[in-house]
Structures are given as structure tokens and as C-alpha cells.
Amino acid sequence: MKKVKLAEMDWVSYHDRVKDGRCKIVMPVGAIEQHGPHMSLNPDVLIPEHIACRVAERSKNMLVAPPIAYGYKSQVKSGGGNFFPGTTCVSGRSLEEYVYDVILAFLEHGNREFLIINGHFENSMFLVEAADRAVKYARLSGIELKVVLLSYWDFISEATVKKVFPDGFSGWAVEHGGVLETSIMLRIHPDLVDMSKVVDVPPAEFPPYDVFPPDPTWVPSSGTLSSPSQATSEKGEWILAECIEKIAETFS
Template sequence: MPSRRSILLEEMVWPEVESALENGTRTAIVSVGSIEQHGPHLPLNMDTLDGDELSQRIAEKLGDALAAPTIRPGCSGHHMEFPGTITIPPETLMDVIRAYCRSLDDHGFEHIVLVPTHGGNFGPVKTVAPDVAREIEATVIPLADLDEHMQLLNDGLSEAGIKYNQDVIHAGAAETAVVLAVNKDLVRLENIESGPEGKISTARLLSEGFKTITQNGVLGDPAEATAEAGETIIQNVVDTYVDHIKNERRSV
């Protein structure tokens, strides 16, 4: 198993990257995160923290991949009523993704995997990936099925013994569990508050903003979270995504 340091592109020196490419490391994992509110108890970089962890673990499990720096910020306009949120237009995010992919392609990476970790980024990733794939030699692999991603998070809770399920996940049990697993010191446990439960209109959240649904920025009950559930969630996503990547690489 490669060390975490050895697969983080941003911590490498250029001869190490050159050597990795020459020795068969041809896949780059690019998470697409955000800087946005996650209630009064989770940090603004929750989606980026998640992206960092996923890209590193995916690269480790593949064994022949590097984890590129997570792209941030993302498309978070629907969170702008909460201070600290930073958002960019979808067109800007897609331009950044194009630039990332072109750069990695120029250096000889043959497979570029896009891993959105914020709901507002799934659409732009899915839209831009086919265009980028036509522009460069590398294969672009977008893991941008939001329904699948939400299901993997809910499945992780269930497998950890937490009987809790949300159609729309934000700052509740699943995401709180992930941060507890990755860096528990970032969770303000004393500030945990629940938010609306049940059916949530995604269209309303996106068009009218989160504050029309939840005053504290939370959906569901984060008090249900445990670090053990967070670890199960992360491993579920990693295992599923690694299988997707291997299947895509074999089909090229």
C-alpha cells in the first residue's frame, strides 16, 4: 500500500510525478468540493474535507493513481444566505474542471476521475465531462450520479446500525458522521441542532435557497451520527467508486 504522502500530487516534487507516470501511475483522482455552510456544528469545508479523504483513499486502493488537489469552491448559491459560503457560477466551475483535465492530460495521465462531493456540483460535472473527453486524449470518468451517492451515504448509516434515511442529505447524520471519522475536532458537538425531516423539495432548495427550508442550515438530525458510521460511509463510497473506475478503465 503506498503511503498517503506518496499519492498526494500537491505534496510531490515534479521529478516524483514524472517517475510515477513512467512507472505506470496514469490515473488522477479529482474531487470537486465546496466552501459552504453546514449548520452551526460542521465546518464550511465539509465537502472539501470529504473530497480530500475520498480522493486519497480511492488512489490508495487503486494502487496506480494519484490524488489531485480537491477543486474548491463550488456551486453553492443556494447557501449564500449563510455567512462564510463562497460560490462560483457553474460556467466557472466547468472552466476550472476543463483546465484541470487539460493540465493532467498534458502530463500524460490517461484516466481522469471526477468525484463531486457537493450536490450542486454534480450537474456541472456531468455536463462538462463529455465535452472535456472530446478535447483531450485522456479518458474522463465522472462519478456524478447524485442518487447513487446519497444512497451510499444512507446505506453506510444503516450498515453501522443507525436506522436513519434521508432523501436530501446536508449537515445531518451522514455528513456529521463523515467529519467525525475524518477529523472529529472540527465538529462543534455542543452546537448540534436538528433540522427539518421528511420530504424536502430539491427544486425549492436550489431556486429559493436553503433558508426557505431550514433556518439553521441543517436537514435531519446530526445527533444520530457516530465516527464508526462515518468510516463505514467512506468505505462504502470508496469501494463502489473504485469498482466503477476499474470497469471504466477496462472498457477503454
């Protein structure tokens, strides 16, 4: 298996790969966030990194950057909120500036094309802002920079959703720590999942508004927004196979 993680390369080999601007840098961005008592704090980091590496292995001109592990604040209606020990988040400004600075650092090496794979819903608009600012900065410097931003779950088809959720799908909004993420983790890091600790809860229901300060009573005590009890490694393989294939076909 070819080496695709740029952090594992020596600087001379890295420079040879990127100096002409033809190599795409793949940047996984996630979060450290509770995902229930049955799973580790880092699925939002490990999943996009895994996908990034598999996509890069299929390409002749991609290298995977070290993942950015700290994401924007967990929100009650998508990640359970910041009430849980272990959930370690940063402000939107911090995330935006960090990603922006990393892109510019890679730009100085000669890199001109980036693929950001997001694994944490709350990150999305701050990654948009970082990418937009970087492109404008590069243009003012006479450099053509291209940044593609995606969230891996947007590549999951309705057909796969029906396979993974044969009894009906409650929607992406309540999949935090549920079947989707648990199944993927069972496939790529089964040592970080303990199905004996699964808490079987109905899909969370939220009002059509947010309250600040957030109300912890809105969130199931387990931290998951739906039940992961039906998660399996096989389902994880179905999801990953489709995401990796579609992303590789589109951007390799």
C-alpha cells in the same frame, strides 16, 4: 503509507509516474458551504479528498490532485442556499471552465485517465459538461481521454442506509449537514465537529418548485436540512468503508 498526493511530489518523480499515460489522476471537487453551527465549512472538500486518498492508496497507478474547493451555488433545497455567511460559491460557467482547464493541463503532462470524485451535489452537471468538452477536445487532437465522474454517496447501499438510519431515512435531499456528513466528519476530522452545537430540527419540507430570488424562510435557521443529532464516528466508518471499497474495486 505511500505518497499519493501529487502536490507533495517533486516534479521529476511526478513526471516519471505520469509520462506514459498509465497513471490515473483522481480529482476531488467540493464546495465551501455552511453545514450548520456544529461543523466546519469544508466537509464537501475534505470528504471526497479523504476518499480519493484511501482509494489511491489501494491502487498502483493513481495520484490524487489537489481538491477544487469552490463549487457551484448552494441551492435552497439541497444545501440551504447562499444566505449564510461562509458559503462561498462560483457560477456554473466558472466551475466548468476551471475543471476543464485543469484536465487539459494534466493532459499535457501525459495523463490520459481521470477519476473525478464529487462531494457537492450542485456541482454535478457542470462537471459533466467539463468532462464532455475535455474528451471532445482530446479526440480532435488525436488523444484518447477517459474521464469517470462519480458522487461518493451513490456507492452507499440500502443495507448501510438502514444501519445508519435505524429509525427511518428521510432521503438524500435533506441530508445536508445531517447524520451522513456529520458522521463522516466525526470519523475523519473530529476536531472540526462540535456536537454540543447541534441543532435538532425535523427534516425540511419543500414545495415541488423553486423560486428566484430564493426565499430564506424555506430553510431552517441552523442551515441544516435535517438533524445531525444521531451522528456518530462509527456510522461514519460504516459509510466510508463501503464507499472506499466499492470505488477502489471498480476503478483501481
